[in-house]
Amino acid sequence: MMIDWSRLSRDYPILDGLPATLRERVVERSVTAGERLALQGETPTGMYFVLAGEVRLLRRSSSGRETVMQRVQEGFVAEASLDAPCYHCDLIAGASGKVLVFPRCDFEAALTESREFNQAWIVHLSGELRRARSRNERLACPTAAERIRHAILTEGDGRGLVVGSTRKEWAAELGLTHEALYRALRRLRETGAIHEDGGWIEWLAD
Amino acid sequence: MMIDWSRLSRDYPILDGLPATLRERVVERSVTAGERLALQGETPTGMYFVLAGEVRLLRRSSSGRETVMQRVQEGFVAEASLDAPCYHCDLIAGASGKVLVFPRCDFEAALTESREFNQAWIVHLSGELRRARSRNERLACPTAAERIRHAILTEGDGRGLVVGSTRKEWAAELGLTHEALYRALRRLRETGAIHEDGGWIEWLAD
DNA sequence: ACCACCGAGTGATCCAGATCATATGAAATT
């Protein structure tokens, strides 16, 4: 089955600059919910690009805690693994779908050979870094309401955002229990600070 | 005054691959504690490398909260600003010292011209991204003790770490009030979970 | 069609951390 590069290039500028040599080496793969693409400690052999479904980058600490470090419905996952001798996290499919797998050595070769691709990758990494730092800021907020406000205002378009996951998963991402999230959302709704409509949440007051 | 490139290259591999053209354009600058190197919203004009003292990347939210996103005693600060139209954070000197300023356009040019430097920059960005994600994980820990444990085990060498800042600043970095940190540290000390010796903190029990 | 599972949502209780207050000693400023 052929990969629709024209659509992908349109939606993902970074794939537009993909060298032809790398494009030839990529393989499409189906993943089923719960499937483990990679485990903590393994040597990365490829770079994954999620086309459909969901892939999560999650870390299991020795104390048993599980933290989702990244959750991707479309785009690259575990970008920083490229320069790591082994995965620091597990790569788990959260929902069935499709991924592109770029062989690691070909990906690295493409980065050294193509200026354009290289540039695009730096921009991509920088963006991810900003996003991760933004999430740090969010998690440093002491109250649930502040974390919710931060999420709405810094993700999304400034007015509101579409939460692309279940409330329960969103709660974990915000470093809250689901109960705390439900209650905080209700309080904010009742005081008129937010407006909820399905997955869409808008920040009104301040 | 001349810059001691041989020492810098030894200590910072990334500077080793620095193209000569960029090396010629860099300027050394003294900063005094509290000095603002850049403010949120400004267009980045240079990339900063801290030689001595401390520079902080901090974000002021509209609610008045201040969060330190990055704290650098030696190394690059605000790496992700290179690909941003404007700073998302302030750059403030936390302690007097010296910084190298690489003019933005020259830095960008060097990245496109030098493969070696480019590669090193990608490695650097990936490392920062992993560090930021690790901090995400830490801040998602619900208790002070768990955050402390995480910090000790993931920063530092695995047994312990040297906290390179005041307790108060460390508390903020851990998303805690300083009171909560002092109390948690005392509890851990009294139960024999950690051993403190000045700036050195070691994790003993589990 | 049935059952098991899971997310949504709420109540009750408890505890950890935020907040406020205050003391002390060291360092920086005058």
Next chain:
DNA sequence: AATTTCATATGATCTGGATCACTCGGTGGT
């Protein structure tokens, strides 16, 4: 030398979130 400032440290109190417990409704599997 005197004064201000700030980090360290601890106590008292309060509150927000964790935890436990439960209901309800949808959905996927058998």
